[in-house]
Amino acid sequence: MRRDVTKYGFSTRSIHAGEEPDYEAGATGDVVPPLHLTTTYVWYNPSKPVSEYDYVRSSNPTRKAYETKLAAIENVKYGLAFASGMAAETAILQALTSSGDHIIGFDDLYGGTRRLFDKVYTNLLISYIDLNDLEKFEATIRPETKIVWIESPTNPLTKICDIAAVAKVAHKHGLVVVVDNTFLSPYFLKPTELGADIIVHSTTKYIGGHSDVLGGAVLMSDDDLYEKVKAIQNNCGAVLSPFDSYLNMRGIKTLSVRMEQHQKNAFVVARYLEGHPKVNRVLYPGLESHPQHELVKRQSSGFGGMLSFELKGTLEDAEKFMGQLTLFVTAESLGGVESLIELPSKMTHVHVDKSVREAIGISDTLIRVSVGIEDVKDLIADLEQALDSIN
Numbered sequence: 001m002r003r004d005v006t007k008y009g010f011s012t013r014s015i016h017a018g019e020e021p022d023y024e025a026g027a028t029g030d031v032v033p034p035l036h037l038t039t040t041y042v043w044y045n046p047s048k049p050v051s052e053y054d055y056v057r058s059s060n061p062t063r064k065a066y067e068t069k070l071a072a073i074e075n076v077k078y079g080l081a082f083a084s085g086m087a088a089e090t091a092i093l094q095a096l097t098s099s100g101d102h103i104i105g106f107d108d109l110y111g112g113t114r115r116l117f118d119k120v121y122t123n124l125l126i127s128y129i130d131l132n133d134l135e136k137f138e139a140t141i142r143p144e145t146k147i148v149w150i151e152s153p154t155n156p157l158t159k160i161c162d163i164a165a166v167a168k169v170a171h172k173h174g175l176v177v178v179v180d181n182t183f184l185s186p187y188f189l190k191p192t193e194l195g196a197d198i199i200v201h202s203t204t205k206y207i208g209g210h211s212d213v214l215g216g217a218v219l220m221s222d223d224d225l226y227e228k229v230k231a232i233q234n235n236c237g238a239v240l241s242p243f244d245s246y247l248n249m250r251g252i253k254t255l256s257v258r259m260e261q262h263q264k265n266a267f268v269v270a271r272y273l274e275g276h277p278k279v280n281r282v283l284y285p286g287l288e289s290h291p292q293h294e295l296v297k298r299q300s301s302g303f304g305g306m307l308s309f310e311l312k313g314t315l316e317d318a319e320k321f322m323g324q325l326t327l328f329v330t331a332e333s334l335g336g337v338e339s340l341i342e343l344p345s346k347m348t349h350v351h352v353d354k355s356v357r358e359a360i361g362i363s364d365t366l367i368r369v370s371v372g373i374e375d376v377k378d379l380i381a382d383l384e385q386a387l388d389s390i391n
């Protein structure tokens with residue numbers, strides 16, 4: 001390695017960490033390292049492999065470069081890439097829990113995470129609580145509690161939690177603090193700097209950034225945690241393929257400029273909606289009206305590109321509005337360059353009981369937007385014509 005990337009800023013690390021131009025004499029001189037598709041590696045003889053690699057699942061140069069880049073942009077020692085966000089979460093649970101253990105989760109966690117906890121890990125006890133209530137959090141901790149699982153902001157309600165405050169209580173009781181950093185991405189939030197022990201990502205979202213690669217990641221600096229999760233990565237095998245690793249490395253190189261533009265556009269969209277007479281309320285952590293605006297300002301360097309808003313009227317109005325949009329695409333998922341819109345009550349959160357949805361604030365007309373990086377005037381014009389078309 002000719003470069004010490006640790007001295008560089010975020011964008012420089014995004015582009016250069018994990019990658020070196022090929023300066024070997026007689027080699028190709030690639031500026032961008034090649035994609036290594038081989039599944040196995042040659043040995044000189046049975047006691048002497050040619051390289052550090054022996055089999056693709058254990059490690060391969062493309063995934064290793066990508067894992068190095070991921071760790072560099074999260075400011076941690078280790079990165080591990082998985083085939084999906086859910087595979088990454090599973091690896092954490094496999095590595096750190098056994099039957100009878102207890103996990104505490106933020107009460108508005110991603111639906112797939114709740115399903116994994118409730119339907120697959122039925123041998124674990126799970127408590128969902130509002131982690132803004134630290135007394136309740138501490139009272140919920142038992143001798144068997146192993147992990148506190150945080151998302152900030154949550155979706156679709158954009159609830160924030162004070163990661164440093166939760167980590168302080170958690171560490172007093174020996175818990176591992178896991179933060180799902182999918183929504184803000186390392187560009188806006190560095191959970192380990194606030195006390196988190198493990199960061200998990202669905203890289204399917206902002207890290208990949210183009211809605212075309214499924215993937216997940218686990219990041220940490222602790223040697224012991226790393227060895228445990230790495231063993232699961234190799235032994236259970238839900239690894240990211242070399243090709244998908246290559247695509248995600250490509251995605252990361254533009255993460256900082258994409259996140260800036262997502263946020264810029266999200267602000268314009270949020271302010272436009274906030275001033276619109278057919279909109280009840282807008283949930284975007286960047287707005288002064290967001291109940292936890294001060295907290296999010298303190299712990300992250302930005303607010304991201306995700307927002308939700310509640311339309312006045314009925315479910316039918318919400319569906320009609322969405323049907324009139326021509327630029328926004330109705331779809332689940334988020335974090336790609338294109339703007340996506342979805343109706344949680346009928347799409348991502350349809351499996352949550354209506355009574356629960358209403359109790360936590362997911363009404364029939366709450367609409368979630370993943371604001372893309374198109375020209376924002378085109379986004380506003382599309383919203384305007386669709387809003388004009390309803391009652």
Ligand SMILES: *Cc1c(COP(=O)(O)O)cnc(C)c1O
Nearest residue numbers: 084085086110112182202204215
């Ligand atoms: C999408 C998502 C996941 C799951 O990731 P997959 O890549 O779809 O498996 C986990 N957490 C959050 C916050 C997500 O948005």
